[in-house]
Amino acid sequence: MMSRKPSILIVDDEVNVARTLQLVFEHEGYEAMTAHSCAEALPLLSNSHVFDIVMTDLNMEKEEIGLEVARKAMDLRPRPVVVICTGFASMFNSQAALKMHVDYLATKPADLKELTAALNRLVMLRAESSQEDA
Secondary structure, eight states: OOSSOOEEEEEOSSHHHHHHHHHHHHHTTOEEEEESSHHHHHHHHHTTOOOSEEEEESSSSSTTTHHHHHHHHHTSSSOOEEEEEESSOOHHHHHHHHHTTOSEEEESSOOHHHHHHHHHHHHHHHHHHHHHHO
């Protein structure tokens, strides 16, 4: 059983979207942090913050820049659940996300019930598999 709250980093350049997601996940029992650009998110991912989930928007200061956030998150150990959210899913960016083996691809506007249920499940699975590895 996890003694600490699971944590999530929400990266979205739309402040109100990031804030809404933060409130939703806090209500779900997460510790939620937000960043509003790739530039703001990358340092958070490199300075020993441990996140259970990293959820990033795809198009922020540049198109597809969310893939950089996802890539960085996937290099972390322990590896967080990596989620890409996009209001504009194209064949290209969906394939890029799948090739990278992100855990979940959500389209905006996201169904919040579905999103939180899926992420809660992924975090539990990740926790179980890391106990098996230990």
